[in-house]
Amino acid sequence: MFWNALTLQLGYNATLVTIGATLLGIAAGVTGTFLYLRKRALVSDAISHATLPGVGIAFMLMVLLGGDGRALPGLLLGAAVSSWIGLLCVSWLTRLTRLSEDAAIGAVLSVFFGFGIVLLTVIQAMGAGRAAGLESFLLGATAGMLFNDALVIAVGGALTLVAVLILRRPMTLLAFDPEYAAARGINVGRMDLAIMALALAVTVIGLKIVGLILIVAMLIIPPVTARFWTERTDHMVLISGLCGGLAAWIGAALSAVAPAMPTGPIIVLVSFGLFVTSLLLAPNRGVLAVYLRHMRFQRRVHLRQGLLALAQGQPIYEAYTVRLLKCAGLAHADGVPTEAGRARAAKALRDEKRWELVRADQAFESAAALYDGLRDIETVLTGDQIAEIDQRIGGPQGVAS
Amino acid sequence: MSGEEFVPLSLTPMLIGVLAAVACALPGNFLVLRKQALIGDAISHVVLPGIVVAFLITGVVAAAPMMLGAAGAALVSVLMIEAIRRLGNIEPGAAMGLTFTTLFAAGVLLLEQSDTSSVHLDVEHALYGNLESLIWLDATGWESLLDPVALAGLPPELGRVVIALLGVCAFLWLFLRPLVLSTFDESFAQAMGIATNRLGVALVMVAALAAVAAFDAVGSIIVIAMFICPPAAARLMTNRLEHQVAWSVVFAVLSAVLGYVFAGYGPLWLGFDNAVSAAGMIATVSGIILSIAACFAPHRHRSGAPAV
Amino acid sequence: MSLELAANMGAAPKAEIPSDSPLAIRGMTVSYGQKPVVFSVDMTVAEGSMTAIIGPNGAGKSTLLKAALGIVQPLAGQALVYGKPLKSARHRIAYVPQRASVDWDFPTRVIDVVLMGLYRELGLLRRIRPHHIEKARACLERVGMTDFADRQIGQLSGGQQQRVFLARALAQEADLYLLDEPFAGVDAATEKAIIDVLKSLRSEGKTVVAVHHDLTSVRSYFDRVFLINTRKMAEGTVDEAFTSENLNQTYGGRLATGQIDQLELAAG
Numbered sequence: 001m002f003w004n005a006l007t008l009q010l011g012y013n014a015t016l017v018t019i020g021a022t023l024l025g026i027a028a029g030v031t032g033t034f035l036y037l038r039k040r041a042l043v044s045d046a047i048s049h050a051t052l053p054g055v056g057i058a059f060m061l062m063v064l065l066g067g068d069g070r071a072l073p074g075l076l077l078g079a080a081v082s083s084w085i086g087l088l089c090v091s092w093l094t095r096l097t098r099l100s101e102d103a104a105i106g107a108v109l110s111v112f113f114g115f116g117i118v119l120l121t122v123i124q125a126m127g128a129g130r131a132a133g134l135e136s137f138l139l140g141a142t143a144g145m146l147f148n149d150a151l152v153i154a155v156g157g158a159l160t161l162v163a164v165l166i167l168r169r170p171m172t173l174l175a176f177d178p179e180y181a182a183a184r185g186i187n188v189g190r191m192d193l194a195i196m197a198l199a200l201a202v203t204v205i206g207l208k209i210v211g212l213i214l215i216v217a218m219l220i221i222p223p224v225t226a227r228f229w230t231e232r233t234d235h236m237v238l239i240s241g242l243c244g245g246l247a248a249w250i251g252a253a254l255s256a257v258a259p260a261m262p263t264g265p266i267i268v269l270v271s272f273g274l275f276v277t278s279l280l281l282a283p284n285r286g287v288l289a290v291y292l293r294h295m296r297f298q299r300r301v302h303l304r305q306g307l308l309a310l311a312q313g314q315p316i317y318e319a320y321t322v323r324l325l326k327c328a329g330l331a332h333a334d335g336v337p338t339e340a341g342r343a344r345a346a347k348a349l350r351d352e353k354r355w356e357l358v359r360a361d362q363a364f365e366s367a368a369a370l371y372d373g374l375r376d377i378e379t380v381l382t383g384d385q386i387a388e389i390d391q392r393i394g395g396p397q398g399v400a401s
Numbered sequence: 402m403s404g405e406e407f408v409p410l411s412l413t414p415m416l417i418g419v420l421a422a423v424a425c426a427l428p429g430n431f432l433v434l435r436k437q438a439l440i441g442d443a444i445s446h447v448v449l450p451g452i453v454v455a456f457l458i459t460g461v462v463a464a465a466p467m468m469l470g471a472a473g474a475a476l477v478s479v480l481m482i483e484a485i486r487r488l489g490n491i492e493p494g495a496a497m498g499l500t501f502t503t504l505f506a507a508g509v510l511l512l513e514q515s516d517t518s519s520v521h522l523d524v525e526h527a528l529y530g531n532l533e534s535l536i537w538l539d540a541t542g543w544e545s546l547l548d549p550v551a552l553a554g555l556p557p558e559l560g561r562v563v564i565a566l567l568g569v570c571a572f573l574w575l576f577l578r579p580l581v582l583s584t585f586d587e588s589f590a591q592a593m594g595i596a597t598n599r600l601g602v603a604l605v606m607v608a609a610l611a612a613v614a615a616f617d618a619v620g621s622i623i624v625i626a627m628f629i630c631p632p633a634a635a636r637l638m639t640n641r642l643e644h645q646v647a648w649s650v651v652f653a654v655l656s657a658v659l660g661y662v663f664a665g666y667g668p669l670w671l672g673f674d675n676a677v678s679a680a681g682m683i684a685t686v687s688g689i690i691l692s693i694a695a696c697f698a699p700h701r702h703r704s705g706a707p708a709v
Numbered sequence: 710m711s712l713e714l715a716a717n718m719g720a721a722p723k724a725e726i727p728s729d730s731p732l733a734i735r736g737m738t739v740s741y742g743q744k745p746v747v748f749s750v751d752m753t754v755a756e757g758s759m760t761a762i763i764g765p766n767g768a769g770k771s772t773l774l775k776a777a778l779g780i781v782q783p784l785a786g787q788a789l790v791y792g793k794p795l796k797s798a799r800h801r802i803a804y805v806p807q808r809a810s811v812d813w814d815f816p817t818r819v820i821d822v823v824l825m826g827l828y829r830e831l832g833l834l835r836r837i838r839p840h841h842i843e844k845a846r847a848c849l850e851r852v853g854m855t856d857f858a859d860r861q862i863g864q865l866s867g868g869q870q871q872r873v874f875l876a877r878a879l880a881q882e883a884d885l886y887l888l889d890e891p892f893a894g895v896d897a898a899t900e901k902a903i904i905d906v907l908k909s910l911r912s913e914g915k916t917v918v919a920v921h922h923d924l925t926s927v928r929s930y931f932d933r934v935f936l937i938n939t940r941k942m943a944e945g946t947v948d949e950a951f952t953s954e955n956l957n958q959t960y961g962g963r964l965a966t967g968q969i970d971q972l973e974l975a976a977g
Binding site for chain 2: 036039040041042044045049092093096097098099100102103105106107109110111112113114115116117118120121122124125135138139213214216217220221223224227228260261262264265266268269272275279285286287290
């Protein structure tokens with residue numbers, strides 16, 4: 001049955017929900033990347049929790065006006081309005097008082113949510129069973145979703161995705177280098193506002209699927225996952241969208257198979273699974289890769305320091321260094337250098353002197369910038385330049401380097 | 402309202418609410434000062450899986466396993482956040498968000514899967530608490546406070562909250578000085594030999610302890626309001642740390658008492674029958690207090706450059 | 710061939726660790742990620758001296774101090790304080806960090822900050838007694854900030870903040886004082902006040918090491934210099950080491966000739 005759900009064969013409703021969820025996942029992944037790059041990831045927590053009072057008030061208004069109260073577009077509109085007010089409160093608290101942004105976010109998040117819960121209990125008191133549908137906004141529930149609701153979500157997700165695609169160039173530029181973007185004529189304030197608005201749209205649309213408590217995860221986990229695969233902003237946006245969409249698709253399918261469980265947690269855990277895989281196995285930044293690189297680096301540093309100490313007749317203080325030298329055949333166990341060791345040490349010392357000259361001379365400025373204590377000077381300067389430096393240093397000429 | 406009604410039905414919930422609020426406000430002062438308010442967000446979410454795992458292992462909902470579970474969950478999440486930050490050079494807010502949403506999702510699914518019908522542990526309670534139901538049916542009036550038989554029937558949540566509050570107070574009293582030093586000037590504290598990293602983790606774990614106590618009263622998410630709003634309002638009232646802590650306690654007590662009263666009796670005053678969520682009302686009142694402070698408190702303005 | 714090279718290496722001084730040096734650093738390497746900020750640096754601080762650590766921006770000056778104090782983890786290297794490892798000799802060092810690294814909005818008064826310097830004495834639980842407050846006030850008097858004792862620190866100017874930091878260090882009654890850019894962004898009166906205090910410390914036999922940014926005042930303030938640009942460039946008395954050649958090497962030739970002439974350098 002899971003396979004059927006995955007390949008969209010479970011009927012109109014489930015298909016629509018899965019498609020809607022996937023579109024939402026892609027939009028969330030992409031928008032979340034911009035939030036992440038602007039270092040505003042947790043503002044989305046305030047956005048999501050602040051939707052609750054709006055949902056409650058919209059419900060009550062619609063009932064008062066004689067309707068059912070559960071019309072999705074109305075509820076989502078209410079969610080958007082109260083969320084926007086929440087954002088304004090965060091901004092107001094940060095600008096006008098000495099409180100920092102994290103305190104403002106936390107305060108708005110919890111107070112709005114608390115007030116929303118109060119409204120939920122009021123609605124519960126208004127008549128048995130009325131609030132049942134509203135609670136699904138907390139953790140998400142795709143099982144038994146009405147066709148119209150699924151349609152609203154799918155269309156909303158598609159529209160948001162289109163908006164993201166239209167705005168992706170200026171937003172990418174802004175996220176990558178705000179000053180350059182400003183210089184290119186992009187209105188930074190307005191773009192930041194657009195990113196917030198898109199985050200709000202994604203949040204509101206995802207309320208019914210993932211629930212407001214966990215929608216944050218769809219905005220945060222895919223970008224973090226993508227970060228492990230690339231250093232380029234535009235690639236990060238793409239990978240994040242992919243991961244978000246994939247997690248939502250698989251999660252929605254799984255949720256169709258287990259209708260009693262809330263959808264939100266399932267999608268979040270699938271997304272987390274993608275993240276863990278990336279964390280461990282990503283080629284450049286994955287745990288394995290980093291560990292190996294660090295060990296290599298430490299060895300090189302110790303070897304280099306050891307060689308320099310040998311060259312200058314200084315004692316070596318660290319046993320690890322002596323061990324490394326011994327393993328490389330450059331020294332004996334007591335720290336006395338071997339033939340090969342002496343030669344390497346002399347070269348290391350000579351290279352240090354060459355580097356000293358390079359770093360002191362403005363003519364070699366670009367080469368000097370590449371100095372990191374370990375780099376071979378041959379990778380940075382030509383043979384002629386090195387010969388010229390050697391002449392200035394004096395000492396043995398024509399030594400094979 | 403007579404003692405016969407008040408003591409069995411309102412005394413213990415209000416007391417638990419007040420003690421939980423104070424237990425959260427105290428470490429909350431330091432979370433706000435260290436610009437780590439959102440750790441409170443994280444803690445309140447991860448306490449849930451901690452409690453659920455403790456229940457699954459021990460089969461009971463009691464103070465010791467809950468607190469161990471919560472402290473363990475806090476430790477796990479701190480380590481996870483740090484690992485994610487270092488390994489991927491990830492922005493701290495995103496690392497936190499990833500960690501606590503995942504752990505919370507795991508907690509919810511575990512909860513749905515397990516049979517907790519015999520104990521007060523389900524998703525609704527996890528989300529917005531259970532304060533109104535923490536009543537003391539064995540009491541008959543004010544005289545029950547001196548009756549050992551009636552006292553034996555006090556709700557266990559009260560004991561949990563008292564233990565948490567004692568733990569919080571002990572930690573803060575013992576470590577106030579190094580905490581202040583490392584918050585104000587971390588390098589200086591480190592040069593003095595203070596283990597600032599470990600102290601920071603300890604603070605988070607103590608906050609988790611308080612969150613467990615508050616979990617009983619107001620559930621997971623509203624705990625954040627208790628960590629942040631009273632201390633934030635107190636911060637705006639004064640420039641002395643001792644005074645700030647005192648104000649935060651005052652505001653916490655006020656939020657809890659007024660919140661409970663408005664939730665229980667507000668609707669009645671307005672002509673309705675049912676009470677509304679006490680937890681939600683406590684959070685709302687603490688927010689109103691913060692807003693009033695933000696508009697009128699004497700030290701609400703920044704003294705130097707704007708905070709980033 | 711290798712014998713020739715060996716002969717050419719010249720006799721370098723054997724690097725023993727003198728047991729009475731207030732601060733002896735050997736082979737210190739610190740890197741942020743893969744980029745070394747401090748690479749294989751040796752430093753021996755002479756007792757009773759006033760040493761300036763100078764170098765261009767990002768040269769590792771602050772990092773060197775922090776690594777010696779155990780505030781950042783080095784990749785390699787060790788530091789000894791009066792011949793002992795850091796753990797057993799912390800009480801002999803007072804550290805004045807950069808002003809920018811502190812939260813000046815913190816709810817605390819000037820006198821409270823100075824009392825922080827008494828943490829070793831007070832420990833976790835000992836109450837603050839009148840004689841502690843007396844000591845703190847005396848330190849404030851030494852830096853000329855007595856009238857500000859009850860002021861909220863956020864209300865102070867940059868120079869006043871720096872003086873409070875110095876008072877806090879004085880309260881520690883240490884033998885070695887490590888200061889990170891003590892004169893950065895302070896007014897002339899504060900600069901004079903600080904240098905007076907530092908010189909009086911030296912006359913009491915204490916040792917002072919300061920990361921310093923202003924080359925024009927090196928000669929008048931300090932008697933020893935340590936030049937660093939990721940690697941140690943030179944070390945010695947101002948007469949020996951504060952030369953145009955060393956400066957050129959350290960600053961990568963970026964100092965204009967005119968600037969160097971103004972610095973009253975030693976010959977050579």
